[in-house]
Amino acid sequence: MYGTRRWLLGAWLCASAVAAHAGPRAEVIHWWTSGGESAAVKQVEQAYRAAGGTWVDSAIAGGDQSRAVTINRIIGGNPPTAAQFNTSKQFLDIIEEDLLNPVDDIARRDHWDQVLPAPIIDVIKVRGHWYAVPMNIHMQTWIWYSKSAFAKAGIAREPASMDELFADLDKLKAAGLIPLAHGGQAWQEILLFSMVLSNVGGRDLYLKVIRDRDQGAIRSDSFRKVLVAYKRLQAYVDPASPGRNWNDATALVISGKAGVQIMGDWAKGEFIAAGQSPGRQFGCLPGLGADSPYLIQGDVFVFPKTDDPAALRAQKLLADVVDRSAVQLAFNKLKGSIPVRLDADDSRFDACARKGMAILRDPQRPVGVAEVYLTPDQNGALQDVLTAFWNTNMPVERAQNSIASALRY
Amino acid sequence: MTIRSRSRVTPYAALLPMAVVASLGYLGAGLWTFYISLTGSRTFPSGHFIGLAQYHRLFDNERWMLSLHNLAAYGALFVLASLAIGFLLAVFIDQHVKGEGVFRTIFLYPYAMSFVATGLVWQWLLTPGDGLDGAIRALGFEHFRLDWIVSQDHAIYTVVIATVWQASGLVMALMLAGLRGVDPEIWKAARLDGIPAWRVYAQIILPMLWPTVATVLLLLATAVAKLYDAVVAMTQGGPGIASEVPAKFIMDHLFLRSNVGLASAGAIVLLVPVLALLAPYAYARSRKEAA
Numbered sequence: 001m002y003g004t005r006r007w008l009l010g011a012w013l014c015a016s017a018v019a020a021h022a023g024p025r026a027e028v029i030h031w032w033t034s035g036g037e038s039a040a041v042k043q044v045e046q047a048y049r050a051a052g053g054t055w056v057d058s059a060i061a062g063g064d065q066s067r068a069v070t071i072n073r074i075i076g077g078n079p080p081t082a083a084q085f086n087t088s089k090q091f092l093d094i095i096e097e098d099l100l101n102p103v104d105d106i107a108r109r110d111h112w113d114q115v116l117p118a119p120i121i122d123v124i125k126v127r128g129h130w131y132a133v134p135m136n137i138h139m140q141t142w143i144w145y146s147k148s149a150f151a152k153a154g155i156a157r158e159p160a161s162m163d164e165l166f167a168d169l170d171k172l173k174a175a176g177l178i179p180l181a182h183g184g185q186a187w188q189e190i191l192l193f194s195m196v197l198s199n200v201g202g203r204d205l206y207l208k209v210i211r212d213r214d215q216g217a218i219r220s221d222s223f224r225k226v227l228v229a230y231k232r233l234q235a236y237v238d239p240a241s242p243g244r245n246w247n248d249a250t251a252l253v254i255s256g257k258a259g260v261q262i263m264g265d266w267a268k269g270e271f272i273a274a275g276q277s278p279g280r281q282f283g284c285l286p287g288l289g290a291d292s293p294y295l296i297q298g299d300v301f302v303f304p305k306t307d308d309p310a311a312l313r314a315q316k317l318l319a320d321v322v323d324r325s326a327v328q329l330a331f332n333k334l335k336g337s338i339p340v341r342l343d344a345d346d347s348r349f350d351a352c353a354r355k356g357m358a359i360l361r362d363p364q365r366p367v368g369v370a371e372v373y374l375t376p377d378q379n380g381a382l383q384d385v386l387t388a389f390w391n392t393n394m395p396v397e398r399a400q401n402s403i404a405s406a407l408r409y
Numbered sequence: 410m411t412i413r414s415r416s417r418v419t420p421y422a423a424l425l426p427m428a429v430v431a432s433l434g435y436l437g438a439g440l441w442t443f444y445i446s447l448t449g450s451r452t453f454p455s456g457h458f459i460g461l462a463q464y465h466r467l468f469d470n471e472r473w474m475l476s477l478h479n480l481a482a483y484g485a486l487f488v489l490a491s492l493a494i495g496f497l498l499a500v501f502i503d504q505h506v507k508g509e510g511v512f513r514t515i516f517l518y519p520y521a522m523s524f525v526a527t528g529l530v531w532q533w534l535l536t537p538g539d540g541l542d543g544a545i546r547a548l549g550f551e552h553f554r555l556d557w558i559v560s561q562d563h564a565i566y567t568v569v570i571a572t573v574w575q576a577s578g579l580v581m582a583l584m585l586a587g588l589r590g591v592d593p594e595i596w597k598a599a600r601l602d603g604i605p606a607w608r609v610y611a612q613i614i615l616p617m618l619w620p621t622v623a624t625v626l627l628l629l630a631t632a633v634a635k636l637y638d639a640v641v642a643m644t645q646g647g648p649g650i651a652s653e654v655p656a657k658f659i660m661d662h663l664f665l666r667s668n669v670g671l672a673s674a675g676a677i678v679l680l681v682p683v684l685a686l687l688a689p690y691a692y693a694r695s696r697k698e699a700a
Contacts, residue, residue, distance in 0.1 A: 185645070239559070377451070
């Protein structure tokens with residue numbers, strides 16, 4: 001018995017040593033560290049192993065931290081095989097310094113031009129070359145609501161316009177509940193603002209302001225109305241909201257103490273972890289009205305420049321594995337997001353995710369979040385103005401001017 | 410080479426590595442930062458020269474202006490309060506109280522904690538509903554409210570409270586060392602003359618302690634310019650941008666917002682008051698040495 005075990009152990013050691021030498025070896029930096037996220041990335045790791053590779057996991061908590069490490073290692077000449085970034089302009093500077101390997105052959109083979117949503121293509125395709133493999137899509141401005149809170153406040157149907165939303169918030173307030181569960185942190189305030197801009201201002205104004213940074217549009221009267229509506233929401237927030245984390249805000253909706261939260265689809269994980277299910281205890285609205293813009297972002301893998309043939313092989317294999325529909329499905333089911341490939345089979349997703357996939361296939365509805373169109377710096381400057389406007393008695397005209405000047409650079 | 414000349418070379422040889430590191434590390438980095446602040450660098454330093462545009466943009470930025478304003482208010486209060494509390498603590502301990510060692514340890518203890526730990530403790534203590542606010546209301550004071558940490562106008566003062574609590578122990582230790590160095594004959598003489606103790610402290614002892622006070626001021630002033638981690642731990646610059654400080658602006662733009670150029674301009678602007686304080690000090694020293 002003992003002998004057999006030792007023999008097995010020896011064989012296993014030999015086998016793993018051989019595997020380490022034989023297959024490509026990929027060191028991957030990412031920030032998927034929470035419970036659901038690390039379970040999701042394990043799916044990619046397993047698929048990579050099954051394809052004959054060795055996965056070296058470098059998980060670094062916090063996106064900012066993780067990206068800083070990646071950039072430092074690229075500059076220092078010791079880049080990882082692959083690294084996670086958001087589908088955004090976060091890695092545009094690295095492309096322009098010619099420090100990433102393109103993944104054109106996979107993109108061509110899998111017809112990314114046809115199967116990916118346009119806002120995602122705009123980010124990863126630079127001057128005709130594809131520089132990142134997208135993994136998933138997050139829709140960032142879902143409207144989550146508690147069914148029990150709605151029932152208590154006597155709200156019979158889901159709001160279909162901003163006016164109806166305000167009316168519902170009034171009813172929630174009258175019922176003694178917190179109408180809007182809000183985490184008072186700057187990034188959550190820009191998210192709330194994006195929801196108001198896309199739903200009140202509409203797709204054209206949204207793109208003119210956020211993508212084109214059009215000074216005329218920012219100084220227009222319709223943008224002023226957006227800012228007024230955004231600020232009006234503040235009256236529905238409880239006084240303890242400044243500094244609150246998003247998941248604590250979600251907990252208020254889960255317990256029925258609050259009515260509504262506007263947050264990305266990662267909030268769904270909290271509802272599900274609390275034993276609730278979509279359509280029964282909570283509802284998910286992808287926007288107000290049937291043609292509301294659908295604000296998306298997601299995660300990608302990039303492959304830092306290298307000439308080492310072994311590293312190149314590891315990069316190619318990883319790009320191939322990540323782009324498989326089955327891997328994306330397994331990953332996204334655990335992550336709470338949806339696959340980036342529009343041709344993925346979504347029959348096993350929950351009701352909210354299926355709603356999202358259907359909207360994504362309509363080319364008129366998906367647009368990127370602010371980070372997709374703005375550099376981290378412009379996005380940050382916009383965030384500073386919005387959070388100051390939300391938290392102080394800043395006049396609307398001044399907020400309008402400050403946004404114009406923040407987006408001028 | 411004679412023994413004499415060698416012995417004159419030795420101290421310079423010993424000082425050289427430090428001098429090289431200091432001039433390359435500090436002066437070199439300072440000059441490099443200034444150069445970068447004149448370029449359009451984003452994620453990576455670049456040689457694209459754009460003159461003073463980053464400075465123009467910096468002073469066009471509301472958050473930066475508010476940060477400077479916050480730093481001035483914070484700096485004045487922090488230095489004065491730490492100095493006053495630290496000095497009073499030292500005077501009390503100097504009365505040869507029983508269990509002096511215990512008190513000294515208690516007062517100095519906060520200084521052994523990092524700003525991050527201090528910040529988190531105070532953040533919890535000051536959060537409305539929990540901590541102090543909740544405890545006092547639980548005692549029966551229903552209308553008591555302590556919501557500075559979520560208030561636009563008061564958030565920066567909560568940072569003053571936490572950092573004064575931390576720094577005054579160190580001030581006390583330094584002041585106490587100074588007080589213990591005072592010649593006991595002075596006290597005897599003052600007692601014979603019937604001068605009240607507070608006047609002896611204010612008019613005789615404190616002026617004698619001037620070198621200690623200068624050291625303390627220098628330490629506190631550097632702590633002011635560096636203020637970053639306590640703000641991050643307590644308020645993250647919020648609510649909104651109410652408690653932002655320049656160092657946090659610089660760090661955010663260096664690491665999160667990929668704008669090395671703007672961050673460098675901020676760093677240079679922050680260096681100016683330090684130099685402005687240092688220059689008269691160095692001038693006074695050189696005058697003294699020449700005399």
